[in-house]
Amino acid sequence: MITFDILTLFPEMLEGVINSSIIKRAIESGKIKVNLINFREFSKNKHQQVDDYAYGGGAGMLISVVPIYDALISIDGYQKAHKIITSPSGRTFNQKVAEELAEHDHIIIICGHYEGIDERIYHYVDDDISIGDYVLTGGEIPAMTILDAVARLVPDVIASDSIKNESFTMGLLEYPQYTRPAVFNDLAVPEVLLSGHHENIRKYQRYEALKKTYLKRPDLLEKAELSEEDLKMLAEIKGERWTKSKK
Ligand SMILES: C[S@@+](CC[C@H](N)C(=O)[O-])C[C@H]1O[C@@H](n2cnc3c(N)ncnc32)[C@H](O)[C@@H]1O
Known part of the structure; x- marks a missing residue:
């Protein structure tokens, strides 16, 4: 309190x-x-x-x-x-x-x-x-x-779940979110979100969060904690070839 x-x-x-x-x-x-x-x-x-x-x-x-x-x-x-x-x-x-x-x-x-x-x-x-x-x-x-x-x-x-995934809390901007209807004026919700496949959904959301941050607030990426998977996704977003980082 x-x-x-x-x-x-x-x-x-x-x-x-x-x-x-x-x-x-x-x-x-x-x-x-x-x-x-x-x-x-x-x-x-x-x-x-x-x-x-x-x-x-x-x-x-x-x-x-x-x-x-x-x-x-x-x-x-x-x-x-x-x-x-x-x-x-x-x-x-x-x-x-x-x-x-x-x-x-x-x-x-x-x-x-x-x-x-x-x-x-x-x-x-x-x-x-x-x-x-x-x-x-x-x-x-x-x-x-x-x-x-x-x-x-x-x-x-x-x-507490909402806070965990929000913009800034995880060092990145939040991934795009959708609710019903599934199609509005020819704009469809990304298919993966309707698939029920949790791992694919997780990957999609992480990729989109990285992409949004890269496009709108690239400064945040300098301080964000990024995994190998994140770096690979970022390289793809930037159109670069990914090479495993040396630790
Ligand atoms: C017109 S402002 C005073 C500005 C002050 N003369 C200056 O040049 O720094 C009046 C009050 O609004 C508040 N204030 C105005 N802009 C603010 C900001 N960006 N962040 C926090 N407080 C602000 C502060 O409490 C401030 O005392």
Whole structure:
């Protein structure tokens, strides 16, 4: 069970995610817990303002460290929790980072907004995560991304078999999949998948996963663990002649 505490000025943005589909079921069955904390409620300003002009000038408003810090220390067990700040300058989120985060039992995610947050917030966090090289209006979409990707790795949130074969989990992109009808607008499902021959199906799926990865994300092949059979298939995909690799 993982508890997520999400500090945000816009909790309503996250409500759709926690009240729908698999994440909703995971919460209802007690596999994860999600608390949305509006740190505006921790503002000591009489208008509950949380942002201010930046020292030294610059466009836009910056969120003060004070209400975020106060919200943070109000969370039970915050000292031991894994505290993440969302920011375009953080380490890039990917499946490996999601797997690493899924080892924690308490995760706190801080969502910035406007021009960002006073730099001193970094003294109180353990991790700095970006979801990609682009700038969003706030950390809520990154927080949803992290929550969703990590929650589905919690045991029994989804079938463990699905996770095993997925894109990135096995170091490759996932092979193409089909469901009924067997023929749609002259597009037929590959015959081997209807054959019931498990070994041929396994080989076909591995070949297709390698082919898709080679064509769409060749960079992944550099780090993937490849067997002799994989290398032979890859050589065929690339149109090369395969020679047994020397160990
Ligand atoms: C407009 S952004 C601030 C950008 C900041 N001024 C900069 O140039 O790096 C406001 C907030 O959105 C969130 N954010 C924006 N893009 C993000 C990304 N790619 N990954 C993670 N968080 C992001 C962060 O929480 C950030 O504090």
